[in-house]
Amino acid sequence: MSTSPVQTIDAQKLYENALISIQLGIEDFEESERASGNKARTLSSVRNLFAGMLLLFKYKIAASVNDPADAYAIIFNHPTIVPESDGNGGIKWVPDGKFKKTTIDILGIEQRFKGFGINVDWSVIKQLQDCRNHLEHLHPKHTYGEVSGFVAELFPVLSDFISNELGLVPSDVLGSAWDTMLAHKDFYNAKLDECADSWELASVPSGAEFYLSDCRCKMCSSELLMAAQEDLDLNISVEHNEDQFRYRCVNCGYADLIAPELLHAIYVTNYQDSRDGSEPTLEHCYQCNHDTFLILEQKCAWCDAELEYNACEMCGQALTQEEQINGGLCSADEYSREKFMRED
């Protein structure tokens, strides 16, 4: 009778591979910046960086137990055990046949972290994952601006994880990759601030200001969009010249109208498909003529127009734009009132 050998995992190997992957990712990143959007390098950068981060997480999990066999057990997925007929009216429990030996994915890491009390900001990790998936599935030519934001956001995640969870000094661990990321993050955040400041002179409609940070360059998907200096010099504004006022992308130099990007951001954030029977969330605004009136908030997301009468004086029901002509009554109560007056 033979027993299968106990499988083990070398945590140190995971650590080394994590660092190699992150360093390669930063080299790719520098190369893609130099070649201004080298597609292959951009994708390779984000893949390597994301994989490196996950390897570092797996290293932490594996290093949390003393026995290398335990480390193996918690890093690899386990087959699902499913019941099958034993052919005699009974059942037997067997591993699911389709099972392939793989290491745990991001969901598995999240579960293990919970179990071992390891902390990271999962909302940021999920954002990074979305960005990576986005780059994988879309034509990378139009998204290379995103890698810049990716690296800037990854930096604090790695930095905190290495200091707080591994108890190491991030600059020692990552070497020159650390310096590159730190410089990039500072540069990137400074540019983000500059972009935000530039719009203060552009008279963006008050409701829409909130959505500036959701706008992306049409050419490269970067979020680094500035108010176009030429348009500021012309003294035009987004509020009054929405078919003229442009953004200029700091990342790739492309310029285009900002209003459609803002309207798109408002739509994406607030639109709810009402075909499933739920209440529609957006409608045409009587003030500014955009489809940006938030029905439930009773306020326009573009021009900030609000209702004069918010609730029906009779029944308390929330009023719509359409019902404003009733002077404070809902349609049903207005109808009863008119009927009563006619009968009088």
Ligand SMILES: [Zn+2]
């Ligand atoms: Zn761009």
Ligand SMILES: [Zn+2]
């Ligand atoms: Zn409006």
Ligand SMILES: [Zn+2]
């Ligand atoms: Zn009413």
